[in-house]
Every structure is written in C-alpha cells, then in structure tokens.
Amino acid sequence: MVLIGDIDRGGVIASLVGTGAVIDPADAALIRGFVVNKFRGDPALFADGMARIAGATGWEPLGLVRSFRRAPAAGRGRAGARSRAPPKQGARVRIAALILPHIANFDDLDPLDAEPGVDLVRVKRAAPCRATPIW
Numbered sequence: 001m002v003l004i005g006d007i008d009r010g011g012v013i014a015s016l017v018g019t020g021a022v023i024d025p026a027d028a029a030l031i032r033g034f035v036v037n038k039f040r041g042d043p044a045l046f047a048d049g050m051a052r053i054a055g056a057t058g059w060e061p062l063g064l065v066r067s068f069r070r071a072p073a074a075g076r077g078r079a080g081a082r083s084r085a086p087p088k089q090g091a092r093v094r095i096a097a098l099i100l101p102h103i104a105n106f107d108d109l110d111p112l113d114a115e116p117g118v119d120l121v122r123v124k125r126a127a128p129c130r131a132t133p134i135w
Contacts, residue, residue, distance in 0.1 A: 001030045002062060002093075005053075008038035013049055020057035033060035038067040062093070065111055091119035098123050 003019065005012040016034055034053060039046065043064050050061040087094075097109055099122045113120045 001032060002095075003031050003034045003059065004037050005034060006037050008067065012036055013053055016053045016059075017056040020059070028057075031057075031059055033062040035062050035065060037065045039064040040067045065115070067111075088116065088119045090117070092117045094119045094121060096121045096123050 003016060005016045020028055020031075034057070036046070036050070046064065050064075053059070054061045095112060095118060097112075097120060109120060109122070112118050
C-alpha cells in the first residue's frame with residue numbers, strides 16, 4: 001500500500017509522520033512507501049522533507065507528483081469514467097482508483113494518468129480488481 005500526502009495546503013510532513021504515529025502498527029506495516037502529491041517547484045528543495053518523512057516513518061519515498069492545472073478532458077462520461085486503456089508498457093506502479101457515481105474532482109487523477117511510469121486503472125463499482133504486487 002502507498003500513502004499519498006497532499007502538499008497543496010501545507011503540512012504534508014506533519015500529516016504523513018502523524019499518520020505513521022497514530023495508526024495501528026499492523027496497518028502501518030502494510031504501507032510500503034509514500035508519495036507527495038500536488039508538488040510545485042524544484043524537487044531538490046524538498047529532498048530534506050522526503051528524508052525526514054522516511055526517517056520518521058520507515059516508509060520508502062516513492063516520489064513527488066507535480067501539480068497540474070488542466071481543463072477536464074473531452075469525451076468523459078459521468079463521474080470521469082473512461083473506457084479502460086491498455087496497460088502502459090514499462091509502468092513501475094499500477095494504481096487502482098475506485099470510481100463511484102458520486103465522485104468529485106475526478107480530474108485529480110489526470111496527473112497520475114499522464115505519468116509514463118504509472119498505469120492508472122479506473123475501477124467501477126462491481127468490477128473485479130486484481131492487485132499485483134510491484135515490490
């Protein structure tokens with residue numbers, strides 16, 4: 001499992017480290033790494049922040065996802081559902097996102113979908129989902 005922290009509003013270090021401190025140890029053991037989402041600026045300037053989170057939690061830093069401002073793509077149906085694209089060749093990470101009928105801000109998934117190393121799978125209710133470990 002990967003924990004994603006949103007840096008957009010600030011406090012991402014406290015959020016991720018605090019989560020690691022308060023969750024049940026059995027649940028914390030399921031988390032293999034973390035990602036910082038909606039990052040703007042030079043990633044080198046946040047290297048110390050990533051190291052602090054990793055040091056305090058023991059989780060592997062998996063990277064930063066840049067903040068993108070895009071208009072919603074055309075051709076989307078209700079709740080951002082799209083037909084399943086073929087898996088991305090060479091993707092290091094597969095992310096399954098549950099698409100519910102009442103989902104909001106589904107375009108937040110677009111930056112993940114745009115990453116060449118990420119295979120984003122949109123899972124609709126009642127659709128089978130098979131997890132394949134990546135580590």
